[in-house]
Amino acid sequence: MKTILWATLTANGNYAQSSPENPPKKEALDDFATQAKTAGNFIVGRRTFERMLEDGGGGASPFADIDIVVVSRNGAEIPGVTVAGSPQEALNYLQQKGHQTALIGAGADIHNSFLGHGLVDEVIFNVAPVMEGKGLNLVIDKDNYQYKHVQLLDCKPLGSGVVQLRYALER
Template identity: 65%
Template structure:
């Protein structure tokens, strides 16, 4: 199964932090929905999923297999809980998916990367600068990827661009 990591970043490389005062760029959210619908699923951490629900964006994702990956989450209606990246992927594979979309957050992204479970990365870059926020941090001693290859670069509108990379192993 191909695993695609999707992340919205700021122009200075931080994870784009959204809030009611600073909602996600519509072009970035539209790209996420497009990617999730193409895969038929997405995997997400508990806090990121709760933020998605609070922002009212879940209706665009009806009919998708949603897997919340969390060691401590309690049952959540309409989603499957997985305790590890491997468990999440095994569930989606059993459901017949050929690709899995990995969305936020940073800890979850790093868990998949460190386990060597990411085949492609999609970065959607928003035209903003943020002084605080999370970075994609990789433990250099555990991380084994060597190269990424740019597959595509395209504008999404509103100054938002999408970069798509294949991950070398």
């Protein structure tokens, strides 16, 4: 199964942290919805999923017919979604459901877990037109200093200053 990690970064390379003062760009959110519909699924961390529910506003969900897998170590049940205890368990579930692609649209911890376990085939980075002073990073190995070469597959503007970069990773 092909796995695609989707994330928004700041112009200075940090993992973008959204807040009321710095909300996510509509163009990036629309792209995530399109990517999720194309894959038919997405994997997300529990805290990120809870924020998505809070920010949903009670309207019709763009994810109504999509398999959502929440990765959570505490094993709590969440109505309407599948809960997996690990990244590999999440991928196994989606593969058993017949999905050819898994979209990982999580939070920094879950993204880093997938990257650290070598479970990512492609990354989609949406670079937002903002710089942060202190931020989180996406890492392939939190304990060692190493490199992983990537191949640029696509680069395109999404609007409002957001640029999307798509890279292939070797597994």
